[in-house]
Amino acid sequence: MSDWPKSFKEAYCERFRCPPEKFVLSVFRxxxxxxxxxxxxxLVLFKRDFFRLDIDLINEVGEARSWSDFNAVISNHVQSxxxxxxxLRNGLKLRVSCSRVKRxxxxxxxxx
Numbered sequence: 001m002s003d004w005p006k007s008f009k010e011a012y013c014e015r016f017r018c019p020p021e022k023f024v025l026s027v028f029r030x031x032x033x034x035x036x037x038x039x040x041x042x043l044v045l046f047k048r049d050f051f052r053l054d055i056d057l058i059n060e061v062g063e064a065r066s067w068s069d070f071n072a073v074i075s076n077h078v079q080s081x082x083x084x085x086x087x088l089r090n091g092l093k094l095r096v097s098c099s100r101v102k103r104x105x106x107x108x109x110x111x112x
Contacts, residue, residue: 004109008070009062011108027058031100033093043094053081053089054096061101070105074098 004011009023018026028051032040043050057077064070078098081089089095 003066031096036094
């Protein structure tokens, strides 16, 4: 697994013409499960840190510079999310989709 010429964040911002300060929000919107989109603002209103695991994931994959770094972050997130999440995140999938995050990386760097 080779190193990428740019970090995930750098490549994403360049490809989608996204200012670096809007990277997290842009990836969050793009990778959130569709059923979570209409409820996201409401969830944040009542439980401010509801999407903290997702924001942390996006920040961490943003720093990845290889498939091995990227996959380690995703794997760690999946394990952590299963242990620390409840019915809303896991049962109803009111969260970011790791599959969508992976597809974004494949669009940026090609298939593994």
